[in-house]
Amino acid sequence: MENKKIKHSALQVKDGVSPPEIISSSAAEHIKNLKKKQPSSAELISGILAGNITALSRAITLVESTNVSHLAKANEVINACLPHANNSVRIGITGVPGVGKSTFIEAFGKYLTGLGKKVAVLAVDPSSTISHGSILGDKTRMEELVKDTNAYIRPSASGETLGGVARKTREAITLCEACGFDTIIIETVGVGQSETAVHSMVDFFLLLKISGAGDELQGIKRGIMEMADAIVINKADGDNIKKANLAKTEFNRALHLFPAKKSGWTPTTSTCSAITHDGIDAVWETILKFLELTKNNGYFFEKRKEQNQYWMLETINEQLKLNFYNHPTLLKLLEENKKAVQNNEISPFAAAQLLLETYFKK
Known part of the structure; x- marks a missing residue:
C-alpha cells in the first residue's frame, strides 16, 4: 500500500517558547521582603540626622499615619529629633488660588538655595480631606525647585480635620529641621481657617496678593491682614506694574489702621514678579530684618514657646475628639x-x- 503523504495544516498548535523572566525569582523575593520590612525607629532617626531624604519621607509618612499602632513609633522618632530642631526660620505663605503661590515659592525657593540655604516646602490644605489629595505643595508646578538637591517639597497630609492636618505638618517641621533644612516654607490655600493654623507654627507670615482683581481691600479678611507681617503684590510685571504699585499703596494705608503688633514689627508692603524675579530678593531682606528685630527684643523666642504650648493643647483637643467619636x-x-x-x-x-x-x- 502506498504511503499517503500527511498533509500539514497551516494552522497548527505548537508549544510556544517560554518567555524569559523579567526579573529573577530571587530578585523578586528580595523586593517583596523589602516592601514588607519597615525601617525601625532607630534607622529612621539615624537616617534623618544624616540628612537622608528617603528616611525623612518615610518618617513624615509615619507621623501622618492614622493607624493607632504607628503612634508610639512616630512619637519616638519625633522625640529623638526634637533636640536637633528649632534651628530654622519658618515662613508661612498664604494667598487665594490664582495668586501665583506655586510660582512665587519656586522663585523664592530657588533664590534661597542659591544663597546656600536648604529649603523644605510643606503644605496645610484642609480641602485634601475631600479629594484625598493635595492641591498644594504640588511638585508638578515647581519643576525647577523639585530638581534642586537643596530643596524638599512635601504635599499636604490628608486628614479628617484641619487640626489633624496642621498637627501633622507641625511634626513634619521638626523632622525637616532635624534633617538639616534651615528654611521651612509652609503653604496654605488662603481660605477657611488654615491661616490661623499656619500662623501658629511659623515665625514670619506672608500674605501674597495680586493687583487688578477688584478686591485690593475688599474680600480680604481683617484677621488675615492682622496676622500678616508682610504683604507682597505678585505678578508685578509688564503692563501690570502700575496697578501693582497702586495696590501696594492701598494695602500700606490699610495696614497703618491696625493696632501695633506685640513683636514691635511694622508690617511692610512690596511688589514682586515670580516670572522676572524682580523683588524676590527684597522679600528675603524683609524677613531678615524681621528676624533681627524679634530676636533682639526676645519676641522670636517667646512666640516659639507659646506655639509649643498651643500645639500641646491642640493635640489634646484633637485626641479627645478622635477618642470620643470612635x-x-x-x-x-x-x-x-x-x-x-x-x-x-x-x-x-x-x-x-x-x-x-x-x-x-x-
Missing part, C-alpha cells in the same frame, strides 16, 4: 441622639450632655 459604646448612642435631636425629641444641649456624661463614665 468610642465603641458611644457609636450607637450617638446615632440615636442625632435622630432624637432631628425629631425635636431632645434639645441639642441635653443630648450633648447625655453623651458626654456617658463618655466620662466609661
